[in-house]
Amino acid sequence: MSRKIAVVLFNLGGPDGQDSVKPFLRNLFNDPAIIYAPWPVRPLLAWLISTTRGPKAAKEYAKMGGGSPIVPETTRQAEALTAALNKALPGDEIRCFLAMRYWHPFTHEAVEAVKAWGADEIVLLPLYPQFSTTTTASSLKAWRDAGGPEGRTICCFPRETDFIAAHAGLIREAWEKAGRPQNVRVLHSAHGLPEVTIQRGDPYQWQVEETVKAVTALLPELSDHITCFQSKVGPLEWIGPSTEETVEEAAKEGKHIILSPIAFVSEHIETLVELDEEYAELAHEHGAAGYARVPALGVTPDFIKALAGLVVSALNGPVGLKPPGGTPVCPAEFGRCPCREAVYKSAESKPEAA
Numbered sequence: 001m002s003r004k005i006a007v008v009l010f011n012l013g014g015p016d017g018q019d020s021v022k023p024f025l026r027n028l029f030n031d032p033a034i035i036y037a038p039w040p041v042r043p044l045l046a047w048l049i050s051t052t053r054g055p056k057a058a059k060e061y062a063k064m065g066g067g068s069p070i071v072p073e074t075t076r077q078a079e080a081l082t083a084a085l086n087k088a089l090p091g092d093e094i095r096c097f098l099a100m101r102y103w104h105p106f107t108h109e110a111v112e113a114v115k116a117w118g119a120d121e122i123v124l125l126p127l128y129p130q131f132s133t134t135t136t137a138s139s140l141k142a143w144r145d146a147g148g149p150e151g152r153t154i155c156c157f158p159r160e161t162d163f164i165a166a167h168a169g170l171i172r173e174a175w176e177k178a179g180r181p182q183n184v185r186v187l188h189s190a191h192g193l194p195e196v197t198i199q200r201g202d203p204y205q206w207q208v209e210e211t212v213k214a215v216t217a218l219l220p221e222l223s224d225h226i227t228c229f230q231s232k233v234g235p236l237e238w239i240g241p242s243t244e245e246t247v248e249e250a251a252k253e254g255k256h257i258i259l260s261p262i263a264f265v266s267e268h269i270e271t272l273v274e275l276d277e278e279y280a281e282l283a284h285e286h287g288a289a290g291y292a293r294v295p296a297l298g299v300t301p302d303f304i305k306a307l308a309g310l311v312v313s314a315l316n317g318p319v320g321l322k323p324p325g326g327t328p329v330c331p332a333e334f335g336r337c338p339c340r341e342a343v344y345k346s347a348e349s350k351p352e353a354a
């Protein structure tokens with residue numbers, strides 16, 4: 001019998017014009033997953049930060065036509081994924097819905113749309129390959145808080161085979177396009193996080209390293225590599241090394257830099273402004289032999305294949321949170337990752353270490 005399958009794609013969202021930069025930032029900094037301060041300190045801080053940061057951020061969004069390309073990019077991914085799922089699941093009716101965390105289409109709008117459509121099956125697919133409490137968990141909480149029905153939920157996919165092949169393929173293409181230089185260092189740049197978030201058991205940094213290990217294993221000619229973290233915000237200590245210092249160091253060594261955004265699945269302000277403008281300039285200033293930025297995954301066929309595979313495998317598994325392959329991804333010290341929790345729940349026993 002034909003099923004109506006809703007696939008909900010979660011992402012951060014971004015301002016759709018100059019007027020929405022400040023309210024977007026206010027929503028972001030008012031998220032308790034981002035700023036741990038209690039009410040009413042957090043909303044006050046969110047107002048203060050969005051007011052002071054707004055004008056500079058608006059100028060950067062103006063360079064991209066006024067707003068963020070994240071929704072158009074995610075829409076293209078949704079179309080490509082729908083086409084792939086139509087092939088993989090003939091006879092079923094597939095529809096992808098966008099659920100953005102801090103701007104339209106908001107997660108609560110997606111909940112209404114999915115309910116109105118009357119889906120038989122729901123797959124929740126956060127477009128964050130590496131789980132973080134600040135992204136994946138925050139999005140899934142927004143879904144639940146808005147009355148979103150429980151679905152088959154994909155926790156994270158930091159080592160998924162086609163996802164890894166997509167990254168490796170794009171890095172190799174960038175290297176070939178640059179004329180296959182020899183003196184290369186690959187910089188895998190991920191969005192950073194405050195140290196305190198990791199200390200509380202967030203597995204994001206560990207999962208980013210797992211992705212880098214798997215990608216590097218497919219690129220033996222490009223073994224000189226490093227993982228670094230970008231986009232620091234605020235006065236707290238963030239995990240490092242920073243992408244900025246890593247670019248500078250590689251440039252001073254006269255390296256040909258290949259910079260790959262390893263935790264972003266689409267282009268947006270952090271790739272188009274920070275990586276393409278600020279760090280490209282830094283690399284040239286400090287004498288890099290070259291600087292090539294690897295495109296974000298977008299609709300790269302291997303990436304869409306990865307997403308389709310995750311959806312199909314989630315549909316074959318139990319309702320609830322599902323780590324890829326049904327086995328936990330993270331070691332026990334990362335207690336904030338629900339992939340462990342999900343498996344133990346389904347086994348109806350919890351080992352002491354979890």
Ligand SMILES: C=CC1=C(C)c2cc3[nH]c(cc4nc(cc5[nH]c(cc1n2)c(C)c5CCC(=O)O)C(CCC(=O)O)=C4C)c(C)c3C=C
Pocket residue numbers: 012013014015025028033034053057068069070128132134135191192193194204233263264268269270
């Ligand atoms: C892996 C993905 C991301 C993590 C982890 C993450 C954590 C995180 N982000 C901020 C603050 C900002 N992020 C901003 C933009 C932004 N962040 C991500 C992804 C992750 N963030 C994306 C995809 C985007 C782009 C959105 C778009 O416009 O399309 C911004 C806004 C831009 C700016 O003013 O710099 C802020 C602010 C924190 C504090 C944080 C973890 C605590």
Ligand SMILES: [Fe+2]
Pocket residue numbers: 191231
């Ligand atoms: Fe961010």
Ligand SMILES: [Fe+2]
Pocket residue numbers: 131155156203328329330337338339340
């Ligand atoms: Fe996990």
